Amino acid sequence: MSDLINKLKQRRSYREFETESFDIEIIISAIEAAKYAPNGANKQPWTFCVVKDPEIKKQIRKESEAIECDFYKRLSKEWANDLVPLNVDISKPFLEKAPYLIVIFKHTYELDQDGNKSNVYFPDKSIGIATGMLISVLTDLDIQILTYTPSPDHFLTEILKRPKNEKPYMILVCGKGSKDYSLPNITKKSNSEIIKIY
Template sequence: MHTDDSILVDGFKHIKYHQHNFSENEMRVNSETYFNNISQRRSVRNFSNKAFSIDIIENLIKTASSAPSGANKQPWTFCVVKNAKIKKRIREAAEEEERKSYSERMNDEWLNDLKHLGTDANKPFLEIAPYLIVVFKKPFEYDKQGNKHQNYYVNESVGLACGFLISAIHNAGLVTLTHTPSPMRFLEKILNRPDNERAFLLLPVGYASEDAYVPDIQKKNLNEVMKIYE
């Protein structure tokens, strides 16, 4: 049984997909325009404290939540931190872990590879940026009866959602930085997350400061990252 807009597949409703069809030239222009925009994205560590409305953050997270996920389980939670006291606690805990990493955990090769980026254990942006988005992955879910249910391809799914989120942040005219202090379990404690959530990524979001500089780095050429099999 079906209508023009829906059918049943194994008893589940499927709706008609409507694609916006472009000419080949329009696709070329659209893809080039998007590349020219997203290629200007940079990881920024110098933030302004200039405020902006939470509804912009909500739109960014709605975009991230539209990402594909294993069995459509959507195994993520996006925690938005605006509270100054909580941001301060996160900064203090992150810097403690980062100091250990720079002094004990990272080997000489790793430290040498980071030198051209100008990074260190100090993370003032965690307090300066108007918002922090802490992304948690969910390896499993609880149903209403408290039973556990597995999620699938969790890291891949949450990684895709974070990619959508970073692109959306840039598209909105804001900047971010993928911050991954390791280990990140302190985020679960500070934000009082349930036992089925694990910290995945920390993203400060805001405007770049007027004196922001970024490393002069280049991406690999296309022929280094793409192989065509004809």
């Protein structure tokens, strides 16, 4: 079994991080690999914003926690029940504690410097593949992550001053997972449930 397969099988979402940082070049090199993802008509409909500035992280945390407050008020019973094993709540200290946040933006269309618009194709599928590749590389580099998806998320466009053709896709919280974090006790489906050979 390859090292990568073993590492991917051990990957888990961390919701507590050490404050310890590391060279930003490690994050850049992982993004550089992800940009080789297959994507619709090679339009590469993505922007990866790497946030390390403590003030910007603080702003993102403040807005996220306000949104979580509202989100929990309108959460369905079923969704609330599904979240129980994950032990999550409205407080998101990891957004400030983790050394890097990669805020991924999806291009809904292309916009050149003169404001001319052109199409992108299958941006959701394309960015999902690129994000998956990015998570795999970060995992290979022994960096722990959380895929964090505040909803609604348009505050990220405003804080990071992204152009109007870019919509927030997800925040990848990156760092060294806290040794004290109790990983939720969850299981994965069996191979026979998810693999069908014809």
